[in-house]
Amino acid sequence: MSLSPEGQLKPPVRRRPSWSEPWFKDQDLKHVVLKLRRHSLSEMPPLEPDETLALTLDHPSIPNFTSLLSDELLIIILSKLPESQHIPNSLVCKRWSKLSGRLVRSLKLLDWNFLESGRLVYRFPNLVYISLVRACIQSPCNSGILLTHKFVSVHLDSFSSGGGFIRKQDLLHSDLINRGLRILAQGYPNLRKLVLIGASEEGLSSVAEECLTLQELELHCCTDFSLRGISGCRNLQILKWIGCVDGFYNAVISDIGLTIVAQGCKRLLKLELVGCEGSYDGIKAIGQCCLMLEELTLCDHRIDGGWLAALSYCANLKTLKFQSCKCIDSSPGPDEHLGSCPTLEELHLQRCHLRDKQGVRALFLVCEAVRELVFEDCWGLDNNVFGTSSICRRVQSLSLEGCSLLTVEGLDLVVLSWKGLQRLRVVSCNNMKDSEVTPALAALFSVLKELKWRPDSRSILSSSLLGTGVGMKGGRSFKSV
Known part of the structure; x- marks a missing residue:
């Protein structure tokens, strides 16, 4: 005032x-x-x-x-x-x-009628990523039970799962899915990523004809011959094909489907196969036709023995991943027939069974040029099996997590043979003891560019590492420039 x-x-x-x-x-x-x-x-x-x-x-x-x-x-x-x-x-x-x-770019559709009525295209005209999996599964949405898997989730009304929680009759009819895909393809010609389940050749063909910029495709529960529809996806770079998910659904992925993919998607950069079958011939076709392939992921594979030798045809492969595989190769064959991947840089083994020393050894022979090696929660990885990794002489980075059977003795024998090792990460490997660290291994720790040593929550490195910065409070992980 x-x-x-x-x-x-x-x-x-x-x-x-x-x-x-x-x-x-x-x-x-x-x-x-x-x-x-x-x-x-x-x-x-x-x-x-x-x-x-x-x-x-x-x-x-x-x-x-x-x-x-x-x-x-x-x-x-x-x-x-x-x-x-x-x-x-x-x-x-x-x-x-x-x-x-108009600001929304990605969406997971829950109601199929929203797509068929045209409201999806009108309401969200600029989508570049769409997932149709949940909308294609007829399940009681008001159920209090939601079963979630890494790849899919579904509402349940009972625990009766004769052929899996997602049976064939639980999916929308193929004609209905094809009609919806035509609407989708015409409404979103600039689509970049699409996730489908139970799609047929006709539906995939309509997507391939209209969506010329489609780069990433994720297919659930699709048969071999349905993949003939994606041969028109000339710019497809990432393909994730999920055939079998235990307890949910089961679709066969065989050499036929792998050959169709190889001949129709020659610009693939990344390929992920989940629950696939097949054999040497299917992997060979991928390697011979997909010359740009840089990353291959196999999850819970059921490929016939002897397939590892086909990896040598992947001339530009840089990253190879195994996830939740019960076996690497049951019958790898003679060493001289295995070949190798000279451009391979990374090998990841996550939640795999590695008790078969012969199969693991064959894998390391094929991947002898690898620079980065990762083991995560692998069963059966003891000193004997891990010792075969010494074949890979060029390893610069090693990561071990959840490998409870490994000891410092087994680690010592391998890492000291790698003259170019620069990075080491050891986490939750409870059978490794600080008191067992040898002077030679301690000397290696002191010259590494990056070290993370935490085999258990109580680990404190011995006094032999004083002056290196390791063993002090907050000093178990360090980087040197």
Whole structure:
């Protein structure tokens, strides 16, 4: 308050709110409109913020200042907000709903009718990633039981699983899926990634014809011959093919399907096969035709013995991963027939059974040029089996996690033979004891560029490492430049 020349009190001057003030305070658009229109609502009963904003924008007797903004400007403003606020903002009014839908790039569809009715394309016109798996499975959505797997999740109404939790009759009919895929392909010609289940050749063909920029495809429960539909995906770079998931569904992945993929998708960079069967011939076809393939992942494979020799045909393979495999190769054959992958840089073994020394040794022979070796929660990896990894003379980085059978003695024999080793990571290998670290191994620790030594939660390196920075508080992990 201030005094006038006549000595009377003057009312305070209210500063008009500006658009820029709320943005510097990192507030929601709701608060912007509320500040602009607060004086218009001063005589109305108090409302919640969402109700006030909706009333401000939709009430016919109240000016809507956001209408002064063009769609292009308003969508830029909306894009600056966190993604978590896109849905609340879309509920403000019809215009905001339409503009917020243009910001959405990825979506997992739950209701198939939303696609068939055309509402999906109208509501979200700029999608580049769509997953249709949940929408293709006919399951009771109101069930209190949700079974989740690494690759798929489904609602259950009972525990009767004669042929798996997802039976053939639980999937939408192929004609229905094909019709939906045609709508999808025509509505999203710029689609980059698509996740499907139970798709047929006809449905995949429509996607291949319309979505010329499709780069990543994930297929669940598809047969060999359905893959003839993706031969038109000339720019496909990443393919994840899930055939068998124990307890959920079972589709056969054989040499026929692998050959179709090899001949139709020659620009593949990454290939992941889950629950696949097949043999030497299928892997050989992949290696001979997909000359750009850089990463191959095999999860829970059931490939016939003798297939490891086919890896030598993958001339540019850089990363090889095994996940949850019960066997590497049951019958690898003579060493002279195995060949090798000269460009291989990384070999990952995660949650695999490695009790078969012959198969593991054959794998290391094929991967003798590898630079980075990773073991994670592998069963049967004892000193004897791990000792075969000394074949890989060029290893620069070794990571061991959850290898409870390994001892310091087994580690010592292998890592000291690798003259180029620069990085070592040992975590949760409870059978390794600090007291067993030899002077030679301690000397190696002191010259490594990167070391993480935590075989168990109580591990404290011995005094022989004093001066290296290892063994001190917070010093069990270090990097040297």
